[in-house]
Each structure stands twice: as C-alpha cells, then as structure tokens.
Amino acid sequence: MRREALTGNQAVAMAVMYSDVKFVAAYPITPQTSIVEKISYFVEKGLMKAKFVNVESEHSALAMTYGAALGGVRSFTATSSHGLLYMHEWVHWASRSRVPLVMAVVTRTIGPPWNIWPDHSDYMDQRDAGWIMLFAMDAQEAFDMTVQAFRISEDERVFLPVMVGLEGFIVGGTTMSVALPDEESVKEWVGERRQPFVFDGSANITLGNLASPEDTYILHRNIHEDLLRSIEVIKEIEKDYSETFGLPYIGPVETVGEKESSYAVISMGAWSGDLAEAIKQLGRNDVSLYRIRVYRPFPCKELRQALSRKNGIVVFDRSISFGSFGPLYMDVKACLDSEYTNVVNVIGGLGGVDHSLGEYVSVLRKILGEMDREEKLEKQIWMEVSR
Amino acid sequence: MSTSESRFPVSRPALGAGGATGAWRTKKPIINISLCVYCGLCDVYCPTSSITVLTRERKIEVNYDYCKGCGLCASVCPRKAITMVEE
Numbered sequence: 001m002r003r004e005a006l007t008g009n010q011a012v013a014m015a016v017m018y019s020d021v022k023f024v025a026a027y028p029i030t031p032q033t034s035i036v037e038k039i040s041y042f043v044e045k046g047l048m049k050a051k052f053v054n055v056e057s058e059h060s061a062l063a064m065t066y067g068a069a070l071g072g073v074r075s076f077t078a079t080s081s082h083g084l085l086y087m088h089e090w091v092h093w094a095s096r097s098r099v100p101l102v103m104a105v106v107t108r109t110i111g112p113p114w115n116i117w118p119d120h121s122d123y124m125d126q127r128d129a130g131w132i133m134l135f136a137m138d139a140q141e142a143f144d145m146t147v148q149a150f151r152i153s154e155d156e157r158v159f160l161p162v163m164v165g166l167e168g169f170i171v172g173g174t175t176m177s178v179a180l181p182d183e184e185s186v187k188e189w190v191g192e193r194r195q196p197f198v199f200d201g202s203a204n205i206t207l208g209n210l211a212s213p214e215d216t217y218i219l220h221r222n223i224h225e226d227l228l229r230s231i232e233v234i235k236e237i238e239k240d241y242s243e244t245f246g247l248p249y250i251g252p253v254e255t256v257g258e259k260e261s262s263y264a265v266i267s268m269g270a271w272s273g274d275l276a277e278a279i280k281q282l283g284r285n286d287v288s289l290y291r292i293r294v295y296r297p298f299p300c301k302e303l304r305q306a307l308s309r310k311n312g313i314v315v316f317d318r319s320i321s322f323g324s325f326g327p328l329y330m331d332v333k334a335c336l337d338s339e340y341t342n343v344v345n346v347i348g349g350l351g352g353v354d355h356s357l358g359e360y361v362s363v364l365r366k367i368l369g370e371m372d373r374e375e376k377l378e379k380q381i382w383m384e385v386s387r
Numbered sequence: 388m389s390t391s392e393s394r395f396p397v398s399r400p401a402l403g404a405g406g407a408t409g410a411w412r413t414k415k416p417i418i419n420i421s422l423c424v425y426c427g428l429c430d431v432y433c434p435t436s437s438i439t440v441l442t443r444e445r446k447i448e449v450n451y452d453y454c455k456g457c458g459l460c461a462s463v464c465p466r467k468a469i470t471m472v473e474e
Contacts, residue, residue: 096396097395097396098394098395098396159394159395196394196395197395197397203399204399204400205397205398205399206397206398206399207396207397207398208396209396209398211396211398218393219393219394219395219396222393222394226394
C-alpha cells in the first residue's frame with residue numbers, strides 16, 4: 001500500500017476526497033482550518049469533484065451541509081471549539097432529522113480565557129445530541145475512521161450523522177506515515193450515496209413539522225435504540241474495511257497489554273500513547289490500557305467484558321462536567337455492575353496542558369499503590385500543574 | 388400533519404388527517420357562479436385546500452366536509468362572488 005506523510009488534518013481531507021464527497025461548507029477556525037484549506041485546494045485543482053462553500057459562520061456551515069445532505073448528496077464539514085458551539089443547534093437538527101453526514105471535530109478548549117490548545121471539552125459538549133461519535137488517536141485512524149464514517153452514517157440500520165474527533169495540533173497538526181488505500185477502491189467501498197428521504201422537490205414531503213408529544217417520544221426513542229444497535233454496524237463496517245484494505249481491525253475499544261490483567265486504565269485520544277508508555281515504565285504487567293475509539297454509542301458490552309474481574313479501574317478524562325466528574329468516568333461507572341467500587345477518575349490535560357511522561361507514571365504509581373494496599377481511594381484526582 | 392414514519396420526522400400531506408373539520412363551521416361559503424371568473428385566488432388562499440378551481444374547465448367546487456368556514460375565500464375574491472351564509 002502507498003504511504004504518505006500526512007498530518008491528522010490532511011489525512012481527514014484525503015479521506016473526504018477518497019470518499020467521493022460532493023459538498024463541503026465550512027468556516028475556518030484553529031486548529032481545524034487546514035482540513036478545509038486542503039479540501040478547497042483539492043476542489044480548486046479539480047482533483048475532487050465537489051462544491052465547496054466558504055460560509056459566513058459555523059451555524060451556516062452545518063446548516064448548509066445539512067441542506068445538501070437532505071438534497072441527496074454526500075456532505076461534510078469540520079470545525080473546532082467555539083465554532084462547534086455556534087453550530088450546536090444544527091448538531092441536534094442533523095441527528096434528530098436522521099440525515100446522514102460526517103463532521104470532523106478537531107478538538108480545542110472552550111474559552112475564556114482564549115485558548116487554542118486541545119482538550120475534549122468541545123467534543124464532550126455534543127455527547128447527548130444523538131450523533132455517532134468516533135475518536136481517533138493518530139493520523140492513520142483519522143483517515144480510516146473518516147472513510148468508515150460515511151459508510152456507517154449511510155447504513156440503513158443507522159441513518160445518523162457521524163462525528164470524527166481528533167485532537168488539535170497533537171493529532172491534527174503532527175505528521176506521520178499514513179497507509180493510503182487506492183482512491184478508486186475507497187470510492188467503490190464507500191459506494192453510492194444512501195439516505196432515508198430526499199428533498200429535491202419531487203415529492204410532497206415536509207420535515208420538522210409540529211408533531212404530537214407521543215409521535216416525538218417514539219421518534220426520539222428510536223434514535224436511542226438505533227444508536228445502541230449501531231455498535232454492531234460500526235464493528236461490521238470496520239471489519240469489512242480492514243479486510244478489504246489489509247489493515248488491522250481494532251474495534252470500539254483497543255486493548256494494550258494483557259487481557260487478564262488485574263488493573264485497567266481507560267482513556268480516549270492521543271494521550272493514550274503516553275499512558276501506554278507510562279504503564280510500560282512502571283514495569284507492571286498486571287495493568288492494561290483500554291482506549292475508547294467509539295464514544296457514542298458507548299461500548300458498554302465490550303467494556304464490561306474487558307473489565308470483568310478487575311481489582312481497580314482508573315479512568316482518565318480530558319474534560320470535566322463542572323461540579324461532577326469527567327464524562328468518560330460517568331459512562332464507565334454507569335456500565336459497570338455495583339461491585340466495582342475501586343474506580344478512580346483522573347482529570348488532566350484541560351486547556352491543552354501537556355503532562356510529562358513522568359507525571360503520568362507518578363499519578364499511576366500513587367493510585368495503583370493505594371489499590372494494591374486496599375487503601376481508601378479518592379474518587380477524583382486532578383493531575384498537578386506547575387505554572 | 389400525520390407522522391406515518393416512526394424513525395424519520397417527516398410528514399406527507401394526507402386528506403383529513405385532523406378529522407372532518409366541516410363540523411366546526413358556523414358560516415358556509417356560497418358561490419355565485421354568474422359572477423365567478425375562475426381566477427383561482429380562493430383556491431390558493433384556502434388554508435385547508437377545500438376549494439378546487441379548474442380555470443380551463445370553468446369549474447369551482449367546495450369540499451364542505453373539510454371547509455371550516457373561515458371566510459378567507461370570500462374576503463380575497465376580487466369579484467365578490469362568495470358570500471358567507473349562516474349554517
């Protein structure tokens with residue numbers, strides 16, 4: 001397979017071109033800009049046969065992407081942080097309309113204070129919207145997940161929008177060697193555009209009309225149930241992708257280390273690499289890392305299997321639900337049976353803080369030591385930061 | 388509106404989805420055929436699509452099963468060909 005040196009953002013742009021996307025509307029925002037910059041270059045050079053619209057705001061960016069998707073074409077947009085918050089109304093419109101489309105979210109802290117560095121606060125803010133939410137840890141995954149996202153979104157069992165998360169700068173802006181399948185084979189694999197209904201003026205149909213509370217209830221319950229069932233579709237599509245292009249299948253949760261270990265560390269995104277390295281440095285083979293790649297639907301069944309008979313679980317969150325816990329921790333806790341009491345939430349990396357390997361080693365040594373000695377545990381621990 | 392679908396929030400127009408609303412009427416539109424020029428303005432304005440005008444065929448028809456008697460047709464008619472009459 002051909003390899004190319006790409007940043008995470010460039011990998012997403014390539015995936016969009018390879019997936020035969022016909023419409024892109026976007027508004028630039030750091031650290032997302034280089035995705036749509038690259039796409040606009042592809043369109044301008046005639047490499048990608050698509051319409052690119054530079055809109056006046058993110059609210060319009062997703063609204064137009066949505067409109068084009070309703071109209072029957074494969075559509076894409078990308079954003080970050082305040083741009084994502086500005087389009088939040090349309091995030092709900094897209095999922096509650098059951099319109100297939102794909103958006104890349106290059107994560108960045110929400111201000112104030114003004115901050116362009118990555119954490120997961122913007123991404124997590126979308127967690128209850130009814131989208132399928134994937135999260136990549138490097139440029140290769142950003143490419144693979146984006147291609148798969150179109151197939152997942154347009155699968156008739158799903159028909160929901162898909163968000164692909166990747167951290168700004170650390171993933172979006174750093175370069176790695178990415179294995180690229182042949183463009184034509186990717187186009188063929190993604191296939192023809194599929195959607196539940198088309199608004200092209202040919203049928204008497206309206207969307208978003210007033211409905212009874214009961215009709216609304218049933219529609220919303222169906223979003224939830226289809227989303228829960230979609231985990232099998234996501235696995236099936238990733239398997240098909242990896243078999244077709246000869247790439248490894250990872251699944252919704254990646255395990256690093258022994259399956260039968262006593263302790264689990266759970267994380268999502270690029271810092272999982274630091275955590276894997278920290279576990280190695282600790283020299284403990286009774287600790288394994290579980291990396292969440294599919295955040296919505298939350299892979300409850302997969303995690304329950306992976307975490308059965310663990311003596312202790314440490315969940316790393318790169319965002320905080322102010323006044324409560326990290327979102328990942330809350331999801332993990334909700335999935336586990338009540339006998340799991342040794343579950344600790346570590347909060348870190350907010351505002352883009354880059355903790356050192358030594359800091360991960362020391363926080364893990366402290367918590368695992370307490371678990372070894374069966375001491376009383378603090379439920380929430382914040383990584384230390386020196387200014 | 389009738390939401391026939393349970394997965395998608397779309398609706399398709401259906402006759403009488405809200406019931407036979409003709410029973411709500413207190414006044415009834417009566418058309419004076421000798422004044423009507425079949426312009427179709429009443430048809431366009433009728434909120435329940437209860438008047439059908441076929442200009443070429445010179446036909447006008449009111450569906451009294453669904454006409455609620457709102458009187459919009461009478462007020463927009465340029466020829467004053469429609470009169471609202473107590474039921």
